[in-house]
Amino acid sequence: MGFMLQIRPDVLKKLREDYPPGCKVELIEMFEEPRKDMVPGLTGEVLMVDDAGGVHIAWANGSTLAVSHGIDVIRRID
16 A cells, blocks of 8 residues: 655645746656656656645656656756
């Protein structure tokens, strides 16, 4: 059975301020992602930040894989 990490409300608020829908991001590192098309430098557009702090992104390669706060690394580029 999986588990969901709890994210502090202030951290979630900051994530949503930093990554609003429509902003552009670049992938710096995705921890243990086996997909070969999720490479550093890949760009995308933020769709939303979920209640667990996952930043959902429409990537340039067609993927809509989310990044996990505190595990994966992205940076805003717009």
